[in-house]
Amino acid sequence: MTPQARAQAAIEILDAVIAAARDAGPAADTLVQRYFKARRYAGAKDRRAVRDLVYAAIRRAGERPESGRAALAGLAEDDPAVAALFDGAPHGPAPLSPGEPRAPAGVAPKWLAARLAATLGAGDLAALLERAPLDLRVNTLKATRSQMRAAFPDAFDTPHAPDGLRFPEPFAVEASAPFLAGQVEVQDEGSQLLSLACGAAPGMTVVDLCAGAGGKTLALAAMMAGKGRIIACDADRARLARLAPRAERAGVSIIETRLLDGGREAEALADLAGAADIVLVDAPCSGTGTWRRNPEARWRLTAERLTRLTTLQARLLAVAARLVRPGGALVYGVCSLLPEEGPAIAAGLDWPADEVEIGAGTPAPPGIRLTPSRDGTDGFFFARMRRPC
Numbered sequence: 001m002t003p004q005a006r007a008q009a010a011i012e013i014l015d016a017v018i019a020a021a022r023d024a025g026p027a028a029d030t031l032v033q034r035y036f037k038a039r040r041y042a043g044a045k046d047r048r049a050v051r052d053l054v055y056a057a058i059r060r061a062g063e064r065p066e067s068g069r070a071a072l073a074g075l076a077e078d079d080p081a082v083a084a085l086f087d088g089a090p091h092g093p094a095p096l097s098p099g100e101p102r103a104p105a106g107v108a109p110k111w112l113a114a115r116l117a118a119t120l121g122a123g124d125l126a127a128l129l130e131r132a133p134l135d136l137r138v139n140t141l142k143a144t145r146s147q148m149r150a151a152f153p154d155a156f157d158t159p160h161a162p163d164g165l166r167f168p169e170p171f172a173v174e175a176s177a178p179f180l181a182g183q184v185e186v187q188d189e190g191s192q193l194l195s196l197a198c199g200a201a202p203g204m205t206v207v208d209l210c211a212g213a214g215g216k217t218l219a220l221a222a223m224m225a226g227k228g229r230i231i232a233c234d235a236d237r238a239r240l241a242r243l244a245p246r247a248e249r250a251g252v253s254i255i256e257t258r259l260l261d262g263g264r265e266a267e268a269l270a271d272l273a274g275a276a277d278i279v280l281v282d283a284p285c286s287g288t289g290t291w292r293r294n295p296e297a298r299w300r301l302t303a304e305r306l307t308r309l310t311t312l313q314a315r316l317l318a319v320a321a322r323l324v325r326p327g328g329a330l331v332y333g334v335c336s337l338l339p340e341e342g343p344a345i346a347a348g349l350d351w352p353a354d355e356v357e358i359g360a361g362t363p364a365p366p367g368i369r370l371t372p373s374r375d376g377t378d379g380f381f382f383a384r385m386r387r388p389c
């Protein structure tokens with residue numbers, strides 16, 4: 001592909017990303033993959049160059065642009081090399097005209113930036129859009145961190161999580177022998193720290209209420225040395241189905257899965273009332289803390305969607321509280337830095353908060369906050385609250 005044809009491809013993918021953000025469609029990564037699946041002629045270098053253009057244009061535009069061409073034209077304002085691609089060459093974009101729309105630069109939609117600014121400084125906000133490193137969690141049921149450091153010579157230890165390895169550049173870790181042998185999992189250091197904050201130990205009964213495909217469930221199982229009981233729940237059948245093969249690869253046999261019906265969670269969990277040593281609520285959220293990986297997520301969020309999410313979060317917290325035994329703990333977490341999804345929801349539970357010793361984070365009572373700028377992780381809020389005896 002010529003550089004101009006790559007620019008045109010980026011515009012077409014950006015059009016799809018913008019439509020998907022508006023209509024709750026697939027993630028940008030999926031759309032990039034789909035585009036190239038239908039265009040086998042594009043080589044690895046073309047794919048990388050187009051992908052880089054797409055993500056640079058997404059990162060730069062705080063508000064959802066009106067078109068892919070406007071998004072790339074915005075990028076052209078900052079980058080003369082991109083501007084030069086609008087030269088009318090065959091298969092490339094038509095030249096830019098003076099009056100045509102160019103997406104303005106920004107970190108987030110105005111309404112959202114204003115809410116984030118309540119707790120974050122300008123530097124913290126900008127860091128939400130930096131490129132994230134690739135983090136792995138060593139599965140201590142199968143390997144040690146020093147063994148895995150030897151297996152991956154480019155890796156270095158994550159600064160805070162004791163079982164984490166970090167790579168400055170992404171690579172195809174899923175094809176590596178340690179991954180296939182279940183010795184490592186891909187997991188951001190912030191997620192590792194949230195799992196650690198649960199304080200799970202061998203022999204415990206743990207409910208992971210929003211387990212998804214089980215990233216944190218597997219971390220909890222490793223902390224429990226494969227002994228005890230984990231009930232991994234989710235309302236999304238497809239996500240939950242991805243847990244079993246991962247658990248098998250990781251050598252974990254203490255996980256039961258339970259598919260929940262949204263709105264009827266308490267009934268499906270009635271047998272566990274007051275029985276859990278720990279309940280983790282890794283709640284569905286706006287994902288403002290994960291913009292480093294999904295920068296287009298900031299084009300998806302609306303004030304109405306945020307209200308729906310906070311209502312669901314408060315409801316799931318109440319469902320979870322009923323499962324905790326006296327003296328047990330409820331850990332509430334979100335990968336969001338919006339106060340209304342974090343501290344405001346957790347404070348709705350009138351239980352004392354534990355001090356969580358993880359060597360990272362900033363106090364955000366009743367819990368702590370992790371930020372990309374200060375902690376080098378995705379953005380998270382989490383709190384561990386103890387049910388009075």
Ligand SMILES: C[S@@+](CC[C@H](N)C(=O)[O-])C[C@H]1O[C@@H](n2cnc3c(N)ncnc32)[C@H](O)[C@@H]1O
Pocket residue numbers: 191209210211212213214215216217233234235236239260261262263265282283284285316
């Ligand atoms: C932040 S994600 C969980 C990520 C997961 N814990 C991990 O570590 O990979 C939130 C999850 O909540 C699930 N969810 C949404 N509504 C739910 C409900 N009513 N009950 C339980 N889970 C729900 C979503 O399907 C999603 O998988």
